[in-house]
Amino acid sequence: MTQLKFIFRKLWRDRFFTLLKVLGLAIGIATCLVVFKIVYYEFSFDRKHPDKEAIYQVVVRFNRQGEESGFGGVQSAVAEYVKENFSEMEQIVPVNDRFFFNVSLKRLNGERFQKEDPKQIKSTVSEYFDMVPYPWLAGNKTTALSQPNQAVLTQSRAVEYFGEVSPSEIIGKTMDYGGKTYTISGIVADLNFPSSFDGKEFLAIPKTEGEPNWFSFNSSNKLFVKLDGNQKERLLTLLDKKYNEMIPDAWKDEDSSTNYSLLPLSEKHFAEDFAAGNYVANKKIIYGLIGIGIFILLLAGINYINLSTAQIPYRTKEIGVRKTLGEKSGRITKGFLMETLVICVLAVLVAIPLSKGFEIFYEDFLPPNIGDYSATISILIFIVCLLITLTLLTGLYPAYLINRVNVSEVLKIQGAGKLSFGNLSIRKAMIVFQFVIAQVFVIGAFIIASQIKYMINSDLGFQKDAIVNISLPYKPYQNSEINPFVFKEALKKHPEIRQVALGHTPMNNMHWGNSLYRTTDTGEKELNMNFKYVDDDYVDLFGIEILAGRKPQLRDSVGSVFINEAACAGLGFTSNEEAIGETVQASGKNITIQGVFNDFHQRDLHASKAPLSLMISTNKETLRGYSIKLPEKSSDWNNALTVLENEWNVFYPNAPFEYEFYDAEIAKLYESDMRQSQMINLATIITIILGCLGLIGLVTLTAYQRTKEIGIRKVLGSSVSDVVVLLSKDYLKLIGLAILISIPIAWWAMHKWLEDFAYRIEIKLWMFLVTGIITILIALSAVSFRAIKAALANPVESLRDE
């Protein structure tokens, strides 16, 4: 107790340093806490399934001319076939994704409830509930899905749909799924652990879910089996054989193969190829995250060691006195470790709200649904382990140094010592190390930000400003039958609206894949590419350039195609003009090339420009959406949007008016890049803060140590700025060294990162210069705050003799 009191007194006396130490460690610990939570969540997926070793997902592995790929969905006929031929298998559970326009129901109090586009609805069989151990709140597990039109809800959905009523009251009530009535036959509690079985509503598989077939692999149809290890071989051989019997001979190919495979449930969460709509995690990213966590903790630890070793000269007197009073070195070590532990505990107390704050501000970084499962006990264990490791790791070296204090040396010195320890070079090395890391992050953040800015601002080959997009309603009760061209004409009457076009927007993944065939003297040439279906005003609205031929017209919807330059070259035309009027084949029909347009970007700048065809269409099913050009001045947009909404409500009274600015939509393509960038920015800020905390601490000590020297220099006529330079010079040299070391590392890392982009900025020397100057300025301001304070001190004070 006395010792604890003593420690707190000392920490309070050196509160500035205590603050630096606690803050540094807290940042490191908070980072570790967030990383641990994420990693623990991802690795706890499916861990608690009682039969996780025996449950497998039936998946498919394709080999197409040596290119391997995997798929998690199977053909709709597979489940039935396995059932017929494997009666001895314990569980055969098809889990099919179901999509409905909406669900609606009447609550117990008579109120109507409706939800648009409900998610996580599966159709499956009763055995599903043997495989996945839901606690049953109402209903009977074995019969719940035995009849068609039966439905089982999880508790969370039951509460959402029916409100807070007891589960047994809901049994027997009916719900409407996209126009079909289902009777609720069971309520189960939600799983209390993260699971790949993410369904929330379960329906019996209807007889009419489509003719079972062997031809189409569908990610909506997943099949899980529980079996003995020795049954695997027979199942896979049987399935492969059956598949080969069922497909037409024309599909068979020497260089390609399709094989069934079994994916253990315990590996499912990290099998991205076989996700088929399930939430999966990338192990590489997880390990990267662990790496970042360890790194930042390491930096925080170094920061602590740095600050506490720097303080040792001020403690030598105390240690010396204690030794003359008979204290043993074991006790000194213990005392110091105790002090470290106290600081670590304080840091944890600061870190917990810090990590909570992070989770709120950066919710997007966290895996979905992580908040649904509590991991308090594991986190507590983690914190305790972290505390012990951190205390030992950061406390032992300073404790060792303290024990080396030479008593008779120390006691000779009056007041706080000018003692220097042999570990100065170690301390310098630590500062350099910290700033190398920080500088690599600074350069990385700068280059990533530049690349994203470049991608968003670069000329895409079409115009994207002042355009809003609205999807065509497709649900029958939202007036999907309306001819979009009628709405378009209605809009065009308004002067506020500059242009209207229909079709797949230029840059996104809306397109069809197909091939164009061209017959030449030397034979047939095939070019596979994307096809976008658009109307006649599309080219004008997006400012796409026609390089040869003519602009599209409505009559081009039959027998015409417009291709870009890349497609033109790909088909073997020597010039754009040569292609005009030529006949090519698509889907077995002859079509004529009417125009060649510029290669605009169809994908984000990760991908290079590819061949593309524009097909003119009047079919509302293929056109997908409206693109509407607003007035040039953004101040007129509100007005135009009001006009648009009024018109919309006339034509589509039941569909929500939801529009999106096209430039914002394009920026969204870079969401994952921006997220990466935000992550790096955060890491940069953290490492810089840690580095500066260390610097501030060391400069404070140097200034204190040199108080007398500074006083003498000032008496001799030195100016304040001279003193600041004197104190900062050494540290700035170290930072300069760190910046030099960081350049090759950062260059290599960013070079690798940029390789992912087909269109990228070049890494230039000035980028290293600018980031270097930024870091030096930051470090300088951290250093000079303390240095100026020391320089301004009145020399009379510091030179007064005792």
Added chain:
Amino acid sequence: MIKLENIFKWYNVGGIPSFVLKDINLQIEEGDFISIMGPSGSGKSTLLNVIGMLDEPNEGSYHFMDQDVFALKPKKRTALFQSYMGYVFQSYHLIDELTVYENIETPLIYKNLSGKERKAIVGDMLDRFNIVGKKDLFPAQLSGGQQQLVGIARALAIAPKLLLADEPTGNLNSKQGEEIMELFAELNKEGVTIIQVTHSEKNAEYGKRIIHLLDGGIVK
């Protein structure tokens, strides 16, 4: 009680040994009061540190209470120190973060005395030096003389047989210095052996014996 034989201590300055202590032979009996005098750099403090086992000579032998000190293991040496010696410094060397009470208590904690025993001893010391009212103050809140009183109280708390004092009055004004010296004389009468290093002739007179050091050797 103390027997020093042929004690040498030197530093190598540019390859040439520079002697701090040169052939010191000294015998001190129990109940003695020795004053060591000499100009700056004559080796007074070093000699005191050697006696106090804070420093080791390069050559020579040292017997304390008939034990060969340099042959002892560090642990034993600390134990010996703990049970027989108290140290008083010129600049007091109180622990800044501890109160007067806690400063006096510290050596007792190291001797593993129980809380009750410590309380009794510290209480005695506070009484004896008339500083009961100051027990919850920190060193920085005391005058130099008061700090030195605490320093002496702390040294005496373990009831040492030998009190080592390195310029105990060096930082005090003459009146405070005189009081400390009176106190030393009184302690000596009670049977405590005292060795003090001092600059002042007047203070040295309190001792029963004066040793003059010059350039590391005893002159008389």
